[in-house]
Amino acid sequence: MKNIRIGAGAGYSGDRIEPAIELAEKGDIDYLIFECLAERTIALAQQAKMKDPSLGYDPLLADRMHAVLRICSEKGIKIITNMGAANPQGAAAKIKEIAVSLGLVNLKIAAISGDDVLSVLQQGNYIDDSGQPVMALGDKLLSANAYLGAQPLVDALAQGADVIVTGRVADPALVLAPLIHAFGWAMDDWHRLGQGTLVGHLLECAGQITGGYFADPGYKDVADLARLGFPIGEVSEDGSVVITKVAGSGGQVTAATCKEQLLYEIHDPAAYLTPDVVADFSAVTVSEVGIDRVAIQGATGHPKTGMLKVSVGYIDSYVGEGQMSYAGPGALARATLACDIVAERLKIADVKVGEIRYDLIGVNAIHGASLSPTDTEPYEVRIRVTGRTDSLKEAIRIGNEVETLYTCGPAGGGGATKAAKDVVAVRSTLLPEALVTASIHYEEI
Amino acid sequence: MQLRKMAHSRAGDKGDISNLSLIAYDSKDYPLLEKYVTVELVKAHFADIVFGDVVRYTLPELGAMNFVLQKALGGGVTRSLALDAHGKCLSSALLNLHIPDA
Numbered sequence: 001m002k003n004i005r006i007g008a009g010a011g012y013s014g015d016r017i018e019p020a021i022e023l024a025e026k027g028d029i030d031y032l033i034f035e036c037l038a039e040r041t042i043a044l045a046q047q048a049k050m051k052d053p054s055l056g057y058d059p060l061l062a063d064r065m066h067a068v069l070r071i072c073s074e075k076g077i078k079i080i081t082n083m084g085a086a087n088p089q090g091a092a093a094k095i096k097e098i099a100v101s102l103g104l105v106n107l108k109i110a111a112i113s114g115d116d117v118l119s120v121l122q123q124g125n126y127i128d129d130s131g132q133p134v135m136a137l138g139d140k141l142l143s144a145n146a147y148l149g150a151q152p153l154v155d156a157l158a159q160g161a162d163v164i165v166t167g168r169v170a171d172p173a174l175v176l177a178p179l180i181h182a183f184g185w186a187m188d189d190w191h192r193l194g195q196g197t198l199v200g201h202l203l204e205c206a207g208q209i210t211g212g213y214f215a216d217p218g219y220k221d222v223a224d225l226a227r228l229g230f231p232i233g234e235v236s237e238d239g240s241v242v243i244t245k246v247a248g249s250g251g252q253v254t255a256a257t258c259k260e261q262l263l264y265e266i267h268d269p270a271a272y273l274t275p276d277v278v279a280d281f282s283a284v285t286v287s288e289v290g291i292d293r294v295a296i297q298g299a300t301g302h303p304k305t306g307m308l309k310v311s312v313g314y315i316d317s318y319v320g321e322g323q324m325s326y327a328g329p330g331a332l333a334r335a336t337l338a339c340d341i342v343a344e345r346l347k348i349a350d351v352k353v354g355e356i357r358y359d360l361i362g363v364n365a366i367h368g369a370s371l372s373p374t375d376t377e378p379y380e381v382r383i384r385v386t387g388r389t390d391s392l393k394e395a396i397r398i399g400n401e402v403e404t405l406y407t408c409g410p411a412g413g414g415g416a417t418k419a420a421k422d423v424v425a426v427r428s429t430l431l432p433e434a435l436v437t438a439s440i441h442y443e444e445i
Numbered sequence: 446m447q448l449r450k451m452a453h454s455r456a457g458d459k460g461d462i463s464n465l466s467l468i469a470y471d472s473k474d475y476p477l478l479e480k481y482v483t484v485e486l487v488k489a490h491f492a493d494i495v496f497g498d499v500v501r502y503t504l505p506e507l508g509a510m511n512f513v514l515q516k517a518l519g520g521g522v523t524r525s526l527a528l529d530a531h532g533k534c535l536s537s538a539l540l541n542l543h544i545p546d547a
Contacts, residue, residue: 039522214453216453256468259468259507260453260466263464263466263468263504264457265457266464266511267513268500268502269502269504269511270502316523317524357526365528366529366534367534370493371493386526426460426521426523427460
């Protein structure tokens with residue numbers, strides 16, 4: 001049986017578009033995957049859908065489809081993506097509209113729904129990872145989406161889908177599904193599902209395995225990051241994979257780039273939990289088998305837990321922020337004075353702030369005081385005051401108190417900016433998979 | 446020796462948990478990493494940032510370790526007030542640790 005070649009065309013919602021075109025044109029791939037749905041994205045998408053029911057899918061969906069739909073249709077490359085976000089059916093309708101405008105024919109688009117489990121949660125007493133009942137969030141609750149597994153995608157492929165657009169599914173399932181479909185793996189072949197999940201995990205962040213997010217000049221040099229090529233997984237029937245990229249594209253595929261991505265966000269390497277399998281990467285081996293070719297094998301798996309993770313999106317609080325820069329001699333002393341003034345102003349003006357941070361950007365904003373050296377005087381410092389409030393009105397006042405440093409604060413402050421927003425945050429809970437039913441809707445031309 | 450000279454690292458996040466890999470450039474250096482980059486050392490290094498447990502997973506086949514840091518992201522990526530809410534820059538702080546040469 002021939003190997004399956006899967007290309008990863010995006011590692012997050014805002015990712016570059018050209019690498020996916022390059023994969024479609026020159027990658028000799030069978031499938032093109034776009035993973036575009038971060039933890040909180042679906043809650044934000046749900047808000048967008050509430051304002052306009054035709055929206056709620058990825059804002060770059062149309063751009064990405066305009067870029068690759070024709071070439072994929074001509075070459076028979078199937079597209080699988082979670083760009084449906086809160087509205088997979090709306091996304092499928094949009095893809096059909098674009099396909100028609102491009103004059104394409106014989107295209108079957110599958111929209112996979114069922115991940116929205118808000119009504120299921122409302123019928124039970126589920127506790128989230130903060131230890132609180134989910135329903136205690138009341139009218140602050142925005143969305144609840146279960147991570148679906150590969151099965152509905154496998155079903156859609158069996159029905160001849162050329163494009164699959166989903167809402168929340170486990171990221172590796174976008175890759176696991178075509179492997180199950182192509183090789184006929186059983187849904188309880190835990191060993192192969194573990195291998196396929198590893199392939200999905202390696203590919204899901206796209207350029208993060210081909211030298212993106214890796215360079216550290218003098219230690220880890222990577223050529224041509226402005227033309228970074230995205231990865232191709234060349235997968236065998238036993239689930240072993242060679243990671244590679246289009247010849248001549250930027251970046252590199254080495255044992256080191258693959259190891260960084262292998263361990264990325266997996267927590268316990270022996271128990272990587274997905275809806276389809278408990279994958280075990282603890283005995284994986286990585287070996288360079290050619291230029292920009294790395295063979296990875298040795299994953300296995302154990303029976304799935306039967307529980308699905310659910311991301312619960314809610315309005316957590318409001319955050320206000322103000323920033324101002326100081327430079328030249330005495331910059332640090334003036335920035336410190338500026339922070340002290342803002343702190344006192346917030347008290348005098350009785351701004352009700354909970355948690356608050358006074359950061360000195362360029363000094364200690366990222367790693368805090370204890371990890372940041374204090375023996376050199378910075379030439380420039382930017383203060384950042386950010387605090388949490390119970391209302392947007394209070395949040396706005398934080399940035400205002402920074403901005404008034406222009407006329408009322410230390411000398412030579414410049415470049416004030418301010419912002420205030422509501423914070424959509426995410427908690428998680430678990431739901432028995434039997435309570436979640438996926439459905440598939442097709443659009444055809 | 447500064448860890449940066451013998452190993453590389455990438456940070457990832459889930460909720461309020463940070464995941465830091467530590468990968469030897471040369472597998473020959475891995476035993477040194479396993480010997481010296483202990484849970485206690487990492488916990489102490491991040492004392493002002495990480496408020497929960499630190500767990501270390503070893504992957505000798507890869508010459509790598511994986512550190513899972515609980516309560517490390519200001520209450521969670523999606524609500525943190527930190528400038529680097531994802532804790533992406535924590536990998537560089539890990540590489541700034543120093544360990545004995547032998």
